[in-house]
Amino acid sequence: MEYTSLVDTSLDLNSNPLRLLDEAPKRDVQSNFIELGTKLPVKEETGAMVEELNRVSAENKKLTEMLTVMCQNYDALRNRLKEYVIKNPGTDQTTTASRKRKAESTTQNNNNNGHNIDATNGNSESSSSEEDWSKKPKEEHIKATISRVYVRTEASDTSLIVKDGYQWRKYGQKVTRDNPFPRAYFKCSFAPSCPVKKKVQRSVEDQSVLVATYEGEHNHSHPSKPDANSASNRCMTLGSVPCSASLCSSGPTITLDLTKPRSSDDDAKESNRRIESPPFPQFLVEQMASSLTKDPSFKAALAAAISGRIVQNN
DNA sequence: CGCCTTTGACCAGCGC
DNA sequence: GCGCTGGTCAAAGGCG
Numbered sequence: 257m258e259y260t261s262l263v264d265t266s267l268d269l270n271s272n273p274l275r276l277l278d279e280a281p282k283r284d285v286q287s288n289f290i291e292l293g294t295k296l297p298v299k300e301e302t303g304a305m306v307e308e309l310n311r312v313s314a315e316n317k318k319l320t321e322m323l324t325v326m327c328q329n330y331d332a333l334r335n336r337l338k339e340y341v342i343k344n345p346g347t348d349q350t351t352t353a354s355r356k357r358k359a360e361s362t363t364q365n366n367n368n369n370g371h372n373i374d375a376t377n378g379n380s381e382s383s384s385s386e387e388d389w390s391k392k393p394k395e396e397h398i399k400a401t402i403s404r405v406y407v408r409t410e411a412s413d414t415s416l417i418v419k420d421g422y423q424w425r426k427y428g429q430k431v432t433r434d435n436p437f438p439r440a441y442f443k444c445s446f447a448p449s450c451p452v453k454k455k456v457q458r459s460v461e462d463q464s465v466l467v468a469t470y471e472g473e474h475n476h477s478h479p480s481k482p483d484a485n486s487a488s489n490r491c492m493t494l495g496s497v498p499c500s501a502s503l504c505s506s507g508p509t510i511t512l513d514l515t516k517p518r519s520s521d522d523d524a525k526e527s528n529r530r531i532e533s534p535p536f537p538q539f540l541v542e543q544m545a546s547s548l549t550k551d552p553s554f555k556a557a558l559a560a561a562i563s564g565r566i567v568q569n570n
Numbered sequence: 571c572g573c574c575t576t577t578g579a580c581c582a583g584c585g586c
Numbered sequence: 587g588c589g590c591t592g593g594t595c596a597a598a599g600g601c602g
Contacts, residue, residue: 426575428594441593445573455593 405468406459416440416456418468424454435460447476 407418416429416438425445431438437458444450452472459465 425573427596429576430592430594433591439592 401471401473403470405470407466407468408464409466416458416466418454418456418466420468422446422452422474432457437463444474447474450475 405418405420422444423446424442426440426442428441429438430441435457437460439455439457442454442456444452444454450472452470452474454471455469457467459467
């Protein structure tokens with residue numbers, strides 16, 4: 257199942273929250289920020305900020321609704337697929353173990369072709385594939401979760417390292433037939449009993465993209481989780497908290513929480529909270545968003561978190 | 571000393 | 587049965 261066709265996980269961390277509203281051109285917004293700090297009286301400044309907050313809250317609500325609709329569409333499609341597979345068992349190309357390799361190669365090609373790898377802005381994509389669940393019946397539980405993460409790196413960077421926060425031990429490397437770039441095999445070394453494996457290989461289509469294939473589920477908490485709120489350490493968190501990704505890099509913590517649908521009450525409370533908090537300089541926001549979008553680790557972590565959530569829901 | 575990477579060897583699945 | 591291929595093992599060496 258190609259989740260990416262249903263949920264666009266590409267990152268667009270544009271720091272300007274007004275972008276989608278098309279109500280105020282960027283230049284105007286910037287000039288407003290300058291004016292807010294210099295010329296406007298306090299009453300007008302407060303009014304403008306409240307207006308801004310209302311807009312942001314409205315946009316937040318809109319995005320939440322979009323996400324809910326996407327999840328509902330995904331569930332509906334998945335149920336239809338299940339029904340189809342049940343009605344037509346013969347059409348399930350992966351039900352026979354004898355086709356293991358063939359199925360794998362086809363699914364890999366499908367994934368390579370099917371994923372919309374954004375070559376222009378370096379977005380990473382992730383997906384979970386159910387199509388090869390029954391490749392190895394004996395290891396069904398171990399291999400039940402397979403996700404693929406695309407990470408953009410420097411094309412000149414030959415190291416097959418995908419920083420996702422976990423500890424990995426490399427146990428092999430092979431050059432495969434359909435890809436001139438070597439494939440590296442990793443095992444999770446954080447917990448000895450953790451069955452998770454990872455394969456990393458440079459994409460044959462785009463050499464600057466690393467394709468990391470995760471097999472299995474971690475049976476331990478995320479190694480960096482305890483430090484997630486530490487402002488002194490650059491850290492990432494994902495995994496145990498569904499669809500939540502935190503990243504702190506020597507500054508304020510940015511948290512993306514896609515788990516809970518938000519009610520208007522929540523938005524109102526959030527707005528009140530924001531009013532109480534001091535205004536955040538626009539250039540800092542832009543700087544943080546810029547650094548985040550350039551950070552492949554953050555993208556990989558977010559992609560892994562989202563794909564992990566999708567798999568968990570299954 | 572412990573952990574990690576490297577790398578050649580080995581094993582099993584699959585097609586012919 | 588044989589050869590090809592992907593995946594894994596394990597010895598050797600490097601590094602902190």
